[in-house]
Amino acid sequence: MIPYSRPGSLSTACARAPEVQPSSSRPLVPPLDLSVVYCPSSLDHVDALYEGDARGWIYAREGHPNADQLATKIAVLEGAASAFVCASGMAAITASLCSLLSQGDHMLMAAEVYGKTSVLVDRELARYGVGRELFDAARPANLAAMVGPRTRLIFVETLSNPLLRVTDMAQIARVAADAGIALVVDNTFAPLICRPLEHGAHLVIHSATKMIGGHSDLTLGVVAGSAPLIARARAVAAAMGLTGNPFESWLALRGMATLPVRMDRACASAGVLASRFEADPRVNRVWYPSLASHPDHELASAILSSGGSMLAIDLGDRERASRFMEGLPNIPFAPSLGDVRTTLSHPCSTSHRGQPPAHLERFGITPGVVRISVGLEDERDLWTEFAASLQALSPVR
Ligand SMILES: Cc1ncc(COP(=O)(O)O)c(C=O)c1O
Numbered sequence: 001m002i003p004y005s006r007p008g009s010l011s012t013a014c015a016r017a018p019e020v021q022p023s024s025s026r027p028l029v030p031p032l033d034l035s036v037v038y039c040p041s042s043l044d045h046v047d048a049l050y051e052g053d054a055r056g057w058i059y060a061r062e063g064h065p066n067a068d069q070l071a072t073k074i075a076v077l078e079g080a081a082s083a084f085v086c087a088s089g090m091a092a093i094t095a096s097l098c099s100l101l102s103q104g105d106h107m108l109m110a111a112e113v114y115g116k117t118s119v120l121v122d123r124e125l126a127r128y129g130v131g132r133e134l135f136d137a138a139r140p141a142n143l144a145a146m147v148g149p150r151t152r153l154i155f156v157e158t159l160s161n162p163l164l165r166v167t168d169m170a171q172i173a174r175v176a177a178d179a180g181i182a183l184v185v186d187n188t189f190a191p192l193i194c195r196p197l198e199h200g201a202h203l204v205i206h207s208a209t210k211m212i213g214g215h216s217d218l219t220l221g222v223v224a225g226s227a228p229l230i231a232r233a234r235a236v237a238a239a240m241g242l243t244g245n246p247f248e249s250w251l252a253l254r255g256m257a258t259l260p261v262r263m264d265r266a267c268a269s270a271g272v273l274a275s276r277f278e279a280d281p282r283v284n285r286v287w288y289p290s291l292a293s294h295p296d297h298e299l300a301s302a303i304l305s306s307g308g309s310m311l312a313i314d315l316g317d318r319e320r321a322s323r324f325m326e327g328l329p330n331i332p333f334a335p336s337l338g339d340v341r342t343t344l345s346h347p348c349s350t351s352h353r354g355q356p357p358a359h360l361e362r363f364g365i366t367p368g369v370v371r372i373s374v375g376l377e378d379e380r381d382l383w384t385e386f387a388a389s390l391q392a393l394s395p396v397r
Contacts, residue, residue: 032250033065062238066249078204080224084234089207091242092221099233103129106150110137112160137167143175153182159189162312162347162371163287166296173200193305210338214255218248266309269379274311281395287312318367327389337373345371
């Protein structure tokens with residue numbers, strides 16, 4: 001028992017926590033620190049904490065041990081000097097963009113970004129006078145000409161959703177460097193297999209809700225980059241209340257321990273499944289970055305160490321996509337990704353719902369497209385189930 005001198009009354013004893021004596025041995029697993037507030041020993045100590053002369057935490061929205069432990073791992077993962085944790089992937093994107101943009105500024109954004117990122121920029125930041133223009137991240141030929149006097153940043157995703165188009169990171173980074181503006185990369189689909197800072201990015205974002213957490217039981221985001229950029233974005237996140245909480249940071253830290261083995265396994269299985277789908281005459285088209293048929297497979301080999309854990313198949317129309325998904329009782333329709341379990345999504349009904357049909361058609365995101373987030377099951381079992389469901393469809397080629 002912790003040594004404890006009992007104060008006068010029971011209500012006082014209940015209200016006050018016993019003084020915790022640090023253990024002389026260390027826990028193997030990082031403890032979960034739920035305290036909202038940390039108590040300085042004196043006014044000089046408060047000054048030292050705020051000025052950075054003493055190490056420690058004051059208030060959880062501004063930082064806490066579990067977020068800092070997760071941030072340290074993310075910085076290592078991305079080869080960054082610094083990183084911080086946000087309450088969701090969208091919070092990480094909001095903090096990053098708001099740290100770099102002011103009223104009247106302009107940004108260049110890949111045309112095929114995550115739906116809510118478009119909503120954030122086109123509906124919310126637009127209300128604060130931020131302008132944006134869209135460009136094709138896989139073929140950014142005219143990008144330099146789009147940079148104006150108020151352009152402050154370029155925003156891209158490493159791999160687009162759902163067709164896994166690959167961003168031409170080298171060319172875009174060159175434009176950003178020549179113009180002296182920031183390149184911000186959402187690397188959610190490609191943890192470990194792409195390190196955008198090595199290709200000239202300034203800030204890298206992840207929705208840790210996906211592969212990093214890995215178990216669909218937490219919602220978090222992370223941002224990594226240089227110390228000054230991260231200090232600024234972190235200050236914005238603290239002021240806007242966008243920072244992440246201890247329990248989910250702790251869960252994500254645990255998830256990261258198995259991230260490399262999960263990614264290795266899922267990427268290997270995705271590659272096998274992509275080839276099998278491509279050989280099947282009931283499948284119209286397969287989108288997987290390392291297949292020779294993918295329009296960006298050369299770009300993929302320049303920035304990705306593998307084809308990734310996601311693939312998309314085009315089954316021709318919505319009715320065929322629906323029948324295929326309904327024929328897979330053990331592979332759930334779950335509009336997220338990066339789980340230990342393989343999941344399916346129908347972009348036209350979920351992530352891309354409500355977008356103009358002409359826009360979707362232009363990018364090849366048709367009602368026949370089903371996106372597959374490959375998990376950790378044995379890939380032979382997965383193919384047995386996929387092949388059985390395909391049997392119900394007639395050949396298209
Ligand atoms: C590429 C990408 N970025 C950001 C997000 C947003 O992440 P969160 O749901 O954690 O806010 C998502 C969510 O699906 C995503 O797919």
